[in-house]
Amino acid sequence: xxxxxxxxxxxxxxxxxxxxxxxxxxxxxxxxxxxxxxxxxxxxxxxxxxxxxxxxxxxxxxxxxxxxxxxxxxxxxxxxxxxxxxxxxxxxxxxxxxxxxxxxxxxxxxxxxxxxxxxxxxxxxxxxxxxxxxxxxxxxxxxxxxxxxxxxxxxxxxxxxxxxxxxxxxxxxxxxxxxxxxxxxxxxxxxxxxxxxxxxxxxxxxxxxxxxxxxxxxxxxxxxxxxxxxxxxxxxxxxxxxxxxxxxxxxxxxxxxxxxxxxxxxxxxxxxxxxxxxxxxxxxxxxxxxxxxxxxxxxxxxxxxxxxxxxxxxxxxxxxxxxxxxxxxxxxxxxxxxxxxxxx
Amino acid sequence: xxxxxxxxxxxxxxxxxxxxxxxxxxxxxxxxxxxxxxxxxxxxxxxxxxxxxxxxxxxxxxxxxxxxxxxxxxxxxxxxxxxxxxxxxxxxxxxxxxxxxxxxxxxxxxxxxxxxxxxxxxxxxxxxxxxxxxxxxxxxxxxxxxxxxxxxxxxxxxxxxxxxxxxxxxxxxxxxxxxxxxxxxxxxxxxxxxxxxxxxxxxxxxxxxxxxxxxxxxxxxxxxxxxxxxxxxxxxxxxxxxxxxxxxxxxxxxxxxxxxxxxxxxxxxxxxxxxxxxxxxxxxxxxxxxxxxxxxxxxxxxxxxx
Numbered sequence: 001x002x003x004x005x006x007x008x009x010x011x012x013x014x015x016x017x018x019x020x021x022x023x024x025x026x027x028x029x030x031x032x033x034x035x036x037x038x039x040x041x042x043x044x045x046x047x048x049x050x051x052x053x054x055x056x057x058x059x060x061x062x063x064x065x066x067x068x069x070x071x072x073x074x075x076x077x078x079x080x081x082x083x084x085x086x087x088x089x090x091x092x093x094x095x096x097x098x099x100x101x102x103x104x105x106x107x108x109x110x111x112x113x114x115x116x117x118x119x120x121x122x123x124x125x126x127x128x129x130x131x132x133x134x135x136x137x138x139x140x141x142x143x144x145x146x147x148x149x150x151x152x153x154x155x156x157x158x159x160x161x162x163x164x165x166x167x168x169x170x171x172x173x174x175x176x177x178x179x180x181x182x183x184x185x186x187x188x189x190x191x192x193x194x195x196x197x198x199x200x201x202x203x204x205x206x207x208x209x210x211x212x213x214x215x216x217x218x219x220x221x222x223x224x225x226x227x228x229x230x231x232x233x234x235x236x237x238x239x240x241x242x243x244x245x246x247x248x249x250x251x252x253x254x255x256x257x258x259x260x261x262x263x264x265x266x267x268x269x270x271x272x273x274x275x276x277x278x279x280x281x282x283x284x285x286x287x288x289x290x291x292x293x294x295x296x297x298x299x300x301x302x303x304x305x306x307x308x309x310x311x312x313x314x315x316x317x318x319x320x321x322x323x324x325x326x327x328x329x330x331x332x333x334x335x336x337x338x339x340x341x342x343x344x
Numbered sequence: 345x346x347x348x349x350x351x352x353x354x355x356x357x358x359x360x361x362x363x364x365x366x367x368x369x370x371x372x373x374x375x376x377x378x379x380x381x382x383x384x385x386x387x388x389x390x391x392x393x394x395x396x397x398x399x400x401x402x403x404x405x406x407x408x409x410x411x412x413x414x415x416x417x418x419x420x421x422x423x424x425x426x427x428x429x430x431x432x433x434x435x436x437x438x439x440x441x442x443x444x445x446x447x448x449x450x451x452x453x454x455x456x457x458x459x460x461x462x463x464x465x466x467x468x469x470x471x472x473x474x475x476x477x478x479x480x481x482x483x484x485x486x487x488x489x490x491x492x493x494x495x496x497x498x499x500x501x502x503x504x505x506x507x508x509x510x511x512x513x514x515x516x517x518x519x520x521x522x523x524x525x526x527x528x529x530x531x532x533x534x535x536x537x538x539x540x541x542x543x544x545x546x547x548x549x550x551x552x553x554x555x556x557x558x559x560x561x562x563x564x565x566x567x568x569x570x571x572x573x574x575x576x577x578x579x580x581x582x583x584x585x586x587x588x589x590x591x592x593x594x595x596x597x598x599x600x601x602x603x604x605x606x607x608x609x610x611x612x613x614x615x616x617x618x619x620x621x622x623x624x625x626x627x628x629x630x631x632x633x634x635x636x637x638x639x640x641x642x643x644x645x646x647x648x649x650x
Binding site for chain 1: 395396397398414417418426427428430431492493494512514515593597598599600601605606609610611612613614615616
């Protein structure tokens with residue numbers, strides 16, 4: 001599997017580098033799979049006469065490892081907020097100062113000066129979202145705005161719950177469920193987190209990513225999930241609802257950075273500016289189904305997203321959201337051990 | 345003065361030397377390609393993990409210790425690495441059971457094929473290889489479609505009224521085994537068939553003539569003669585089954601880790617490349633030891649080749 005992705009990435013990189021010789025201007029984007037709107041890219045290509053190539057990755061760790069090796073040929077990458085500080089600290093990204101770009105005025109105030117990139121010196125918002133609990137109300141009608149669905153599963157859902165195996169997200173959730181502070185080093189709390197997880201696992205049916213299809217097919221009746229994924233599930237089956245756990249739910253945001261090794265810096269900057277335009281940002285959202293942090297984009301949003309409860313956080317749930325951070329290595333090491341223990 | 349013999353010897357020596365020189369580049373490439381990456385893995389296993397993946401160039405035996413021992417997260421005591429042992433045993437068990445299952449299915453299949461007429465044999469062989477034309481992942485998803493709760497089997501069972509609620513097959517160990525047996529079956533059938541095809545069926549007739557029962561013929565004549573094929577098939581199935589990644593994740597639901605998932609975790613979210621390297625090498629050693637033991641055992645029984 002990994003060889004195949006490496007090989008195809010290398011192949012694409014090769015293609016990209018040969019393209020460099022021919023096209024007037026090029027831009028090589030390294031982004032999560034199934035995440036980049038082809039329409040918006042076409043518009044960008046037409047407007048600036050730049051040929052865009054997109055290469056996929058499947059996790060923050062893969063992206064970080066590959067870019068750190070160097071010589072990728074990519075100009076742009078889209079790390080999550082948890083990883084942005086690492087990319088900056090390791091000197092992988094160029095200080096393009098998006099805060100001074102023409103379209104920066106459109107960035108919503110709550111995303112204009114985030115902790116992971118104070119003053120937006122490096123990053124431009126691509127998408128943001130939440131992680132909560134998705135329940136099929138045909139199977140369970142009780143209150144579902146709690147991580148208890150996952151960690152203290154009600155009888156109706158026992159053996160029908162899935163957990164998306166993102167280690168850090170699961171740890172964040174169980175930490176909140178037990179009333180902790182994220183990345184807490186409190187041993188007692190960590191022990192309780194482990195015990196809660198181990199006790200909850202027999203009620204889960206699976207730990208996998210493929211929730212849209214499996215919730216749709218009825219293999220799962222509930223799952224932890226990202227909001228955009230939940231939106232797609234509801235559009236396929238109106239009985240499926242996304243819930244914001246009252247104990248605290250995670251917020252995330254993916255951000256466009258320009259790599260230090262980029263060969264097409266000017267084109268990359270054009271792209272950063274381009275996606276802060278409300279209409280373009282809405283175009284991206286229409287494809288990846290997440291919110292975009294650009295004010296004024298709502299009027300261009302597709303009708304089924306404008307008031308979607310998955311995308312527009314309800315007022316009563318707003319205070320419980322918290323931006324997730326990457327925990328310090330010591331905590332991360334304990335998380336890995338708990339995770340191994342959980343899945344042994 | 346050189347005798348004719350010496351001249352001939354010198355010529356031979358030159359010949360040998362030339363051959364080595366000519367093949368040296370190829371040998372070098374093979375040697376480097378085979379051992380180079382392994383050496384990197386070995387070296388990495390003795391380094392310190394970097395804070396966010398990768399390694400720090402600092403010697404540390406810590407990862408090797410944590411393959412076998414674990415420091416309790418909470419009271420810092422050292423004990424046998426229970427989680428790792430459980431995962432190793434689960435993978436080994438799965439590989440063994442898969443081997444047995446494919447053998448039980450593959451042996452009769454190969455026998456059936458070998459006893460057809462010359463012409464139809466090619467057709468059967470062709471049919472056996474058809475699954476190889478499709479990607480492993482796609483074949484696994486095909487199995488998923490069949491066994492899932494709203495899949496083919498459960499739909500039929502429900503329609504026939506044999507069950508009132510869908511039978512949960514997907515996300516169980518049975519599901520993993522079904523998938524593994526299906527995926528690896530050709531690897532078992534082909535080597536057994538190759539041995540079986542060479543089998544002289546007159547020996548089987550002779551056995552019957554001497555009043556051997558069917559079972560006795562199978563046990564005393566057929567099986568010993570096709571044993572090399574069985575061994576080759578078992579090895580071909582066992583090794584990839586031990587490292588199986590896709591099938592357990594897709595059909596088992598990823599709740600319980602296999603060896604490959606454990607290793608992947610270290611290079612991904614776990615950010616402990618040295619531990620991942622050490623685990624990889626441990627797996628290789630286990631496979632090597634198992635193979636040596638198996639081959640030696642199989643050779644000892646002194647099979648006479650027909």
